[in-house]
Amino acid sequence: MDKDPKAKGSARSQVVDIARGAGGSSRIANMAELGRMAPDEMSERKILHSGMANKEVLNTFREIRTQLLRQSGGNNFVAMVTSLTAKAGSSFIATNLGAVLALDKTKTALIIDCNLYDSSLNNLLDVEPDYGLTDYLAEENLDINDIIYATGIPRLRVIPAGTHVEVGAEYFSSERMIRFLNDLKERYPDRFLILDVPPIGLWAEARILAELSDFAVLVVPYGKVTEAQVIAAVDAIGEEKLAGIIFNN
Numbered sequence: 001m002d003k004d005p006k007a008k009g010s011a012r013s014q015v016v017d018i019a020r021g022a023g024g025s026s027r028i029a030n031m032a033e034l035g036r037m038a039p040d041e042m043s044e045r046k047i048l049h050s051g052m053a054n055k056e057v058l059n060t061f062r063e064i065r066t067q068l069l070r071q072s073g074g075n076n077f078v079a080m081v082t083s084l085t086a087k088a089g090s091s092f093i094a095t096n097l098g099a100v101l102a103l104d105k106t107k108t109a110l111i112i113d114c115n116l117y118d119s120s121l122n123n124l125l126d127v128e129p130d131y132g133l134t135d136y137l138a139e140e141n142l143d144i145n146d147i148i149y150a151t152g153i154p155r156l157r158v159i160p161a162g163t164h165v166e167v168g169a170e171y172f173s174s175e176r177m178i179r180f181l182n183d184l185k186e187r188y189p190d191r192f193l194i195l196d197v198p199p200i201g202l203w204a205e206a207r208i209l210a211e212l213s214d215f216a217v218l219v220v221p222y223g224k225v226t227e228a229q230v231i232a233a234v235d236a237i238g239e240e241k242l243a244g245i246i247f248n249n
Contacts, residue, residue: 037152046092047153048099061100068215068243076188078181079243080114080195082206083219084233089248090219091120094196097217101192102156110148110184111158111194114172114209116165121158121196132162136180137171144183168198168205172212181212200233207236215243222247 042049048058068079081094094111101109112133113121129149136142147159164171171177184193195213200206210216216237220230234242 036154042153046096048096048103049153050103058100061096064097064217064244064246065100071215071243076185076190076192077214078185078193078195078212079215079217080197080206080209080213081217081219082197082200082210082233082237083221084201084225084229085199085221086118086202088199088219088221090199091115091196093217093219093246093248094194095121098156098158098192098194099153101194102153105155106190108155108157108188108191109194110191111156111196113159113161114168114195114205115198116161116168116205117198117203119161121160129160129162132160134162134164134168134171136162137174137176138162138164144180168203169208172205172208178212200236201229210237210241213241216241217243218245220245220247222249 037045037047039049039051043052048061050058052058068077079097081090081097083090098109098111101107111121113119114133115121116134129147131142131147133147136144136147147162148157149160151158181193184191195209197206197209200210200218218230218233218237230245234245
């Protein structure tokens with residue numbers, strides 16, 4: 001069940017207490033969403049929902065979801081979303097990949113903000129957190145439950161970036177980060193993890209996170225990069241992990 005809100009000033013932003021034990025994943029999937037985001041608000045924030053008018057965009061993300069599920073054999077996965085350059089729209093893609101996964105009532109999605117230097121998920125999902133990912137990685141006393149927040153979207157949760165942004169590469173390459181992702185993935189088979197990652201061409205953190213992910217989605221700003229840049233990014237990710245390239249306007 002959800003804990004009392006820890007995020008001041010927002011009825012929607014709440015720390016989520018993950019149910020443990022038998023039937024835990026079912027309780028997550030059916031968890032009540034206090035302060036549920038209205039469809040009009042989701043449209044205003046450019047977040048996908050089943051009643052949206054632009055079915056072409058919705059179906060595009062459904063196809064991405066289908067491809068990822070096909071490549072994973074239907075099993076849950078860790079998928080990172082990265083880009084070639086800053087401001088290429090990777091956070092938008094990560095948010096909506098999580099949203100389209102959560103449209104399936106048998107699945108839950110958890111977006112993890114790993115973009116420490118240009119975080120935008122707090123704004124997209126109206127989360128005002130006390131703690132986030134880097135706080136958990138830096139402070140042994142914090143529990144995973146302390147950093148998972150409700151979003152107002154059924155079955156979609158978010159882990160914010162946190163307050164420690166100065167040594168991201170060291171945090172992401174730590175044993176605690178590896179255990180963290182494994183625990184999140186293995187505890188519930190219906191949970192799909194989406195990592196919002198800094199540009200692969202600019203930050204070492206993206207390459208580290210590629211090694212920890214099952215798949216990677218590369219966002220390319222249409223008409224703004226060279227073919228050589230795209231090839232270099234694919235090489236950095238590894239062709240075996242590249243699930244697809246999205247050209248974003």
